[in-house]
Amino acid sequence: MNTSEVQEIKNIAIVGLGLLGASLGMSFRGKNINRMGWTRRLDVCSWAVDNNVIDESGELEDILSRADLTILCLPIPRIMDFIRSYKTCWRPGSIVTDIGSVKEVIVKCGEEELHPLGVHFVGSHPMAGTEKTGPHAAFEQLYDNAEVFITQTDQVNKSAFEAVVNFWESIRTKVVQISLKEHDILVAHTSHISHVLALSLTEAVLDCPESERKLRFSGCATGFRDTSRITSSPPQMWREIIENNQPAVLEVVKEFEKRWSHLCELIENKNYDQLQAEFSKGKKLRDGWIDYKNHEHGCNW
């Protein structure tokens, strides 16, 4: 196969026009690329064309066959189902990627199903999203300065990999190359565990007798609002993410519990000097991270 074939991305197909898919279409506004889009709901396809989210919609098989690059913006199990169901629609040499929050199960499926057909699968995971869902939650800036993990494997096609890197970089994201296992344990730390934490906190605070509910509501302010924000994320999505990354999540559960128990012991033993030292350490770590994002990545946090 000629490598120049796979690198030229003129037509993209965005499959799934929820928060991530529709925002992706928006972020390519005004760029020299033909944005085809598809989702099951026809009214959403029309809305997307009418609002310059995509340039065209149409028959799924036709769109896939014309796409140089297809981005599967679907929930994790549906990404894998889609690959299995539609794998014969893609042209050999074309590239398929995704936006799923776990990579090992998805990339293994993609490579297994598509590589024998000459279609290149490259896994992507943009660290972008909000607690909201659906096309109407989409916005053009969602991916601005976001990190995008692109997975390296033994089987990955070098030229397709480069094309996917260029694709994400063209909308001002920061690409990080990573192995499948490294990715999945990383995001268990930096993202997945937070959802279990935020949920536990929300339940501990708000799941109380009805008679106390209103007082609890009064006692919750901006601190609780932010610490618990991601509890408002779609429940099924988070079930699927944890289901597909269970061993890594359990590993981080242990890491969290070690830190938590230590802090609780300090409180129990009234060792407040050491507790303050831990608060100082945490502040320094987080402030350092915020500085990094603001100064090296152009965020404005």
Add this chain to the structure above:
Amino acid sequence: MNTSEVQEIKNIAIVGLGLLGASLGMSFRGKNINRMGWTRRLDVCSWAVDNNVIDESGELEDILSRADLTILCLPIPRIMDFIRSYKTCWRPGSIVTDIGSVKEVIVKCGEEELHPLGVHFVGSHPMAGTEKTGPHAAFEQLYDNAEVFITQTDQVNKSAFEAVVNFWESIRTKVVQISLKEHDILVAHTSHISHVLALSLTEAVLDCPESERKLRFSGCATGFRDTSRITSSPPQMWREIIENNQPAVLEVVKEFEKRWSHLCELIENKNYDQLQAEFSKGKKLRDGWIDYKNHEHGCNW
């Protein structure tokens, strides 16, 4: 004592011009009240007058003697030290309140020291703040729609209590009357525990070998930013809050651990249907609270 004496608030003294004190001064801009202010740093006093944060500064003893209402915007231990050191400066019949995040230790001190002198102490706790500190982090809208807890005790002077309620309501906060014990256990739930959680999370994610630090930094996005935000709060302040509310915090630690363990067991046992049901419950609880804040309290979250 004539009750009308204590209710007319024409002169207020704001002691401490950090985030909470300076924002309080700003929120009374354009109202018919004389804002006196004091803090140890003279340059901050000048800055506050120059920037319409307060109307005047000056000698502390003079300010306290002229104040109808003094608001102590200081860290918890310094509120109590201040009351003990300056108790003879206030006029009998004048009112002293505070903004401390715990109420039992402070209100007991205030009543014990001031009531024998005919000065009325009423405890307040506005649920307002950010992770930032100092006068330059202050802003006029900090208290907008915030809940303010005002503590009811056997000893509280009814007329002074009403004056403090009116004071807070005049800047569009929502006043909730509460007992000391009820307050301290409530905020352990809705606020204090979150700080221990956010710290544990930050340590579990960012306190890693230097060689992994940059990758961890990359993996943290807006979810982590918000869940961990309050880790950037002042360490000494949070040490002091937990130190002065230890039994209540430990009680909520147990409540949190019950929820957390249950969720971890579901993950360990691959009981994903039940995990999803918990995510749904949490989302419903939090969305309900957000709706309440937005629709009943005029927040725009």
